[in-house]
Every structure is written in C-alpha cells, then in structure tokens.
Amino acid sequence: MTKLGERIRQLREENNFLQKHIAAQLDVDTPMLSKIERGERRAKKEQVLVLASILNVPQADLLTLWLADQVYEIVKDEDVALKAIQVAEDEVKFKQKKK
Template identity: 65%
Template sequence: MANQFGERLKQLREQNNLLQRQVASILEIDTPMLSKIERGERKAKKEQVIQLARIMKVSNDELLTLWLADQIIDVTKDEDLALKAMQVAEDEIKYRKTKKKNK
C-alpha cells in the first residue's frame, strides 16, 4: 500500500515532539491504529486528516493531497492503464471546474 501520507505524518509528529499516544488521544483512536496509519496499513478518515493538519500545524492541502494520492495509487497500482485513466479523470475534473465557474 502506498504510504506518502503516513511517512509525512510520522515526520511531522516527530518534528512536533509528539508521541503516538498523544496524537491518538486527540484523534480519539488507539495508539496501534495511529501506528498502522503511519505505516500505511490503515487509512485515515478525511476528518482525521484535517484534524492532523491542525495538530501538526500544516495546511490541510498538504496532508489531504498526500492522503488522496495514496488512495489513488492504492486503487490503480496494478492497472496497466492507470496513467491513461488518470489523464481522463484529470480532463474531466478540469472540465467540471470550468463548467462550475461559468455558472
């Protein structure tokens, strides 16, 4: 499983001199669960990612981007057409944003 998010989370936690048990307590999860999130064995919920950004004093965008990228990688990692599919998805997202702006 991809783990850019978990690696960054661990790095930030250590930079902030926080123990896993301290962060887990704030998130209202147990320490083994946080450890699994850091190792990429479990996925954090979006709400937890936003909470973690606040705790670690970084932007939501930074952690949400890594979290979402890990999910995309996890879903597409074994697909030969992954890059092509992501290009189609990117084009569709751009189209929808343009359409939304023009309303």
C-alpha cells in the first residue's frame, strides 16, 4: 500500500469515479490504474499531475505523497532508515538556503 495509491482511491471514491473513467484520462488501462492504486506499480510524475487535476486537489499534495512513497521504498528495510532520512533532509535544507 502506498500513500499515493490510497489517496487516489479515496478521492476517486469520494467523487464516485470509476477506474475506467480515470484510467481513460491517464491513457492507461484499468489494470494499470488498479495497480497504481494498490501500490503495485508506480505512477509517472506526469500522471500524478493529471490525477491532481482530475481529482481536484493541489498538484503538490499528490506529488508529495508520490515522492514520499519512493523515499520510503528505499529506506524501509534498513536499520539506519531514520538517520539516512535525516541526513538527506539536512542536505535539502542546506541546498535551499543557498538558492
């Protein structure tokens, strides 16, 4: 289960959309959307943006979940997961300052 997939499904159901409907706009078949919702496949960034517009939420919201899923996937089985995330976070903060 991915954060993004869960959120997409939640929003889709709130809006009473069928997978068929969303999938068509993403230009994939329903099995693919099903897999994205269940976290079996990763959406493309471009698809995340389209999803945000279909589901009427800010792009940043879904992009955040999309990235968070990828980060989590990398560290999830590691003892040093938290430490690694914090090192990366520090670097992001450092680079942002410089900008």
